[in-house]
Amino acid sequence: MTIYDISEKAGVSIATVSRVLNGSSNVSEKTKKKVLDVINQYEYTPNAFARGLGLNTMKTIGILCPDSSDLYLAKAIYYIERKLRANGYDSILCCSGYDLETKKSSLNLLITKKVDGIILVGSSYIYEKDTDNKYICDAALQVPVMLLNAALDAPNVYSVVSDDFTSMYEATLQMINSGVKDPLYFYNSTSYSGKKKLAGYRAAMESKKLLKSGNMLQLYQGSHEDVPAMAEHLSKLAAKGVIFHGVIASDDTMALGAMKYAKENGLRVPEDLAIIGYNNSMLTDCCDPGLSSIDNKLETLCQHLITTLMGVLNGTEMPKQTLFSGELIKRGTTLD
Amino acid sequence: MTIYDISEKAGVSIATVSRVLNGSSNVSEKTKKKVLDVINQYEYTPNAFARGLGLNTMKTIGILCPDSSDLYLAKAIYYIERKLRANGYDSILCCSGYDLETKKSSLNLLITKKVDGIILVGSSYIYEKDTDNKYICDAALQVPVMLLNAALDAPNVYSVVSDDFTSMYEATLQMINSGVKDPLYFYNSTSYSGKKKLAGYRAAMESKKLLKSGNMLQLYQGSHEDVPAMAEHLSKLAAKGVIFHGVIASDDTMALGAMKYAKENGLRVPEDLAIIGYNNSMLTDCCDPGLSSIDNKLETLCQHLITTLMGVLNGTEMPKQTLFSGELIKRGTTLD
Numbered sequence: 053m054t055i056y057d058i059s060e061k062a063g064v065s066i067a068t069v070s071r072v073l074n075g076s077s078n079v080s081e082k083t084k085k086k087v088l089d090v091i092n093q094y095e096y097t098p099n100a101f102a103r104g105l106g107l108n109t110m111k112t113i114g115i116l117c118p119d120s121s122d123l124y125l126a127k128a129i130y131y132i133e134r135k136l137r138a139n140g141y142d143s144i145l146c147c148s149g150y151d152l153e154t155k156k157s158s159l160n161l162l163i164t165k166k167v168d169g170i171i172l173v174g175s176s177y178i179y180e181k182d183t184d185n186k187y188i189c190d191a192a193l194q195v196p197v198m199l200l201n202a203a204l205d206a207p208n209v210y211s212v213v214s215d216d217f218t219s220m221y222e223a224t225l226q227m228i229n230s231g232v233k234d235p236l237y238f239y240n241s242t243s244y245s246g247k248k249k250l251a252g253y254r255a256a257m258e259s260k261k262l263l264k265s266g267n268m269l270q271l272y273q274g275s276h277e278d279v280p281a282m283a284e285h286l287s288k289l290a291a292k293g294v295i296f297h298g299v300i301a302s303d304d305t306m307a308l309g310a311m312k313y314a315k316e317n318g319l320r321v322p323e324d325l326a327i328i329g330y331n332n333s334m335l336t337d338c339c340d341p342g343l344s345s346i347d348n349k350l351e352t353l354c355q356h357l358i359t360t361l362m363g364v365l366n367g368t369e370m371p372k373q374t375l376f377s378g379e380l381i382k383r384g385t386t387l388d
Numbered sequence: 389m390t391i392y393d394i395s396e397k398a399g400v401s402i403a404t405v406s407r408v409l410n411g412s413s414n415v416s417e418k419t420k421k422k423v424l425d426v427i428n429q430y431e432y433t434p435n436a437f438a439r440g441l442g443l444n445t446m447k448t449i450g451i452l453c454p455d456s457s458d459l460y461l462a463k464a465i466y467y468i469e470r471k472l473r474a475n476g477y478d479s480i481l482c483c484s485g486y487d488l489e490t491k492k493s494s495l496n497l498l499i500t501k502k503v504d505g506i507i508l509v510g511s512s513y514i515y516e517k518d519t520d521n522k523y524i525c526d527a528a529l530q531v532p533v534m535l536l537n538a539a540l541d542a543p544n545v546y547s548v549v550s551d552d553f554t555s556m557y558e559a560t561l562q563m564i565n566s567g568v569k570d571p572l573y574f575y576n577s578t579s580y581s582g583k584k585k586l587a588g589y590r591a592a593m594e595s596k597k598l599l600k601s602g603n604m605l606q607l608y609q610g611s612h613e614d615v616p617a618m619a620e621h622l623s624k625l626a627a628k629g630v631i632f633h634g635v636i637a638s639d640d641t642m643a644l645g646a647m648k649y650a651k652e653n654g655l656r657v658p659e660d661l662a663i664i665g666y667n668n669s670m671l672t673d674c675c676d677p678g679l680s681s682i683d684n685k686l687e688t689l690c691q692h693l694i695t696t697l698m699g700v701l702n703g704t705e706m707p708k709q710t711l712f713s714g715e716l717i718k719r720g721t722t723l724d
Binding site for chain 1: 469470473483501671
């Protein structure tokens with residue numbers, strides 16, 4: 053029996069059930085009785101209820117991420133852990149890898165730990181096929197599930213998202229307007245967020261009628277840290293006769309691959325090759341010239357995610373999805 | 389009452405108490421009785437005992453790190469979490485910051501979570517003054533404490549360490565032998581490991597009678613991610629007339645600061661300025677030429693640390709301290 057069953061049988065909203073379980077004062081005695089009657093009738097107190105009633109809560113949140121050593125995810129985990137602790141919650145960290153099966157087993161493992169909520173870090177947890185996302189919906193029947201930079205319409209699932217589509221759309225237009233008519237899109241992920249970025253690039257290119265060949269969309273599938281392999285990918289492409297004077301990369305590491313390609317081939321940056329990265333990470337200062345990159349406001353996203361989760365745990369009605377804007381930070385790899 | 393009190397009162401070793409609590413068969417009935425009598429006599433079953441007796445264990449290890457977004461620490465956490473999970477243990481992550489006071493409170497927080505053991509990630513937890521390390525000794529009275537790349541002589545504290553002294557000594561000699569007689573040491577940490585590295589550099593320089601001025605030891609105290617500030621530190625130094633044709637850096641980010649300094653000042657790498665980094669991270673491939681860097685075998689260290697911890701929790705006698713060798717990986721920033 054879940055909070056949804058209670059809600060249905062008592063004929064009240066889930067938020068109301070939540071408020072009753074939380075002992076909130078702005079519920080009428082009549083409503084409160086309805087809810088407690090259903091709970092008593094079924095003589096069943098699952099963990100979620102016990103937690104809601106303030107019993108037996110571990111004050112612990114499960115953090116699931118595919119790889120905590122990824123630069124971007126590591127930063128997200130750092131912000132999340134600190135903000136949770138400031139709210140009196142512990143973090144159980146679990147690295148799931150990128151396979152659906154290991155994600156499922158990792159998520160189930162966290163559920164058995166009687167955590168109060170679960171945070172899925174990064175957009176790789178959401179799949180195109182609805183049936184592949186059932187493991188998340190199932191988890192959300194037990195505890196609130198928070199998605200960082202991914203979205204899923206399901207009860208008890210909350211999303212905090214950066215507007216990757218618009219960020220990439222605007223960055224692509226910026227590059228086109230600076231004179232680069234053939235920017236390549238260089239990416240390594242087809243995740244929820246990966247698709248939004250790709251769509252932003254496509255929309256900008258199509259608005260200018262510049263998307264002429266599928267060669268302009270380059271999916272790199274090697275290790276996410278292997279900068280030389282990324283450079284080699286571009287060198288091979290150039291050797292095949294594909295012409296590009298700009299690279300828009302789906303993350304800063306991919307952009308460094310483009311930097312390395314430029315250096316190895318004697319191209320001046322940005323005059324011969326303009327480059328834009330994504331995430332505005334410490335890598336932007338690791339190259340020369342400094343890398344222009346899209347800041348997707350990770351700390352703001354994490355802060356908002358924790359605020360939302362705390363609200364949900366307190367039985368407050370919280371927004372199901374929140375979208376923040378990103379911003380292109382210009383350094384030396386883009387023309388004006 | 390701690391495991392040490394029991395050991396003392398029963399007149400047996402700590403390892404024996406541990407074996408009894410763990411139900412190990414290779415303890416005589418007589419010894420077993422002695423230990424259990426002491427425990428019963430004091431009518432006290434602290435958590436550590438309950439866990440040792442297989443009662444009430446959470447199968448959870450506390451991971452304390454100053455900053456989980458630091459490239460090196462993030463990688464360590466990744467390895468540790470995965471290896472713990474392979475052994476059926478969960479990880480509670482807690483980021484303590486770099487201040488002694490917040491380290492103390494974070495460690496105490498983890499202790500209250502009834503974890504089975506605690507791993508301190510990185511060498512910043514150990515201080516020069518013995519009294520400043522008391523918080524670790526106190527924690528070790530409750531549960532085993534594992535140090536990654538730091539060492540402390542105290543009961544129930546285990547250390548897995550990379551031989552930073554020898555790695556830095558050999559790297560410095562390599563640079564001297566390649567013709568650079570005035571390599572600068574550029575560092576940002578005076579932690580346990582930081583001191584070993586510095587001592588390795590000094591020993592190599594002194595063996596060749598080359599350490600002539602304190603200017604050759606440059607401590608940078610800004611943000612650990614701020615590459616431009618690191619480059620500026622070196623530029624100011626050069627402007628003051630300090631001459632150096634090599635930089636040996638205490639981590640790869642600092643080495644990238646030296647790369648940036650070289651680029652900004654028109655110096656060729658490695659001809660005008662040779663550079664060696666530390667950690668052999670993904671950053672080594674992020675610059676041109678690729679960065680020569682010392683690999684301190686982080687995954688091996690983490691694997692060994694978990695093996696040791698599992699042994700300790702099972703009541704097996706394990707080495708208190710283990711030292712692994714590092715290795716200089718040569719890329720394009722060093723002369724032969």
